[in-house]
Amino acid sequence: MKKIVYLHGLESPQGGPKVSLLSKENLVWAPKMDYKNEEFLFEKTLERVLSINPDYIIGSSMGGYYGFMLASHLKNVKVILFNPALFDRPGKTDLERHGDWGVNGTFVLSENDRVVPPEDTVNRVIQNKKIKIEIFKDGGHQIPYYTFEYYMKKFL
Numbered sequence: 001m002k003k004i005v006y007l008h009g010l011e012s013p014q015g016g017p018k019v020s021l022l023s024k025e026n027l028v029w030a031p032k033m034d035y036k037n038e039e040f041l042f043e044k045t046l047e048r049v050l051s052i053n054p055d056y057i058i059g060s061s062m063g064g065y066y067g068f069m070l071a072s073h074l075k076n077v078k079v080i081l082f083n084p085a086l087f088d089r090p091g092k093t094d095l096e097r098h099g100d101w102g103v104n105g106t107f108v109l110s111e112n113d114r115v116v117p118p119e120d121t122v123n124r125v126i127q128n129k130k131i132k133i134e135i136f137k138d139g140g141h142q143i144p145y146y147t148f149e150y151y152m153k154k155f156l
Helices: 018-023 041-052 062-071 118-125 143-156
Strands: 002-007 024-030 056-060 076-081 105-110 131-136
Touching: 002 018, 002 041, 002 062, 018 024, 018 143, 041 062, 062 076, 076 143, 105 118, 105 143, 118 131, 118 143
Parallel strands: 002 024, 002 056, 056 076, 076 105, 105 131
Antiparallel strands: none
């Protein structure tokens, strides 16, 4: 049984069918993330993630950005990040503190994403040989359930 941290996107609710899918065969911590208003959200989340010591951090959009930053503070965690908002995020962020570890895992990017254009992400992370890029054609910024399910079966 794997330990997974799942981080929803900026405008997405906590829980839902994706978390239910992950919870069938894994221990999942999927907190409610108030990215815009909660003070010290990153620090609080990092403290909890360090105590969990997950095998995977999975995130979407802003959750992908948090997942990326959190993973840089853990030695052996892998990420699966869907359209991560690594650059040009809305609102204030205070997360430009990378940890000591490189990020290892997969970025799943929608070819049709107009919120976080995939070429921007690819161009900025291409030098990291520990990150694999998967491009899918259907959907835009929000990840359809069947696409999420496909990649979970592929990578977990």
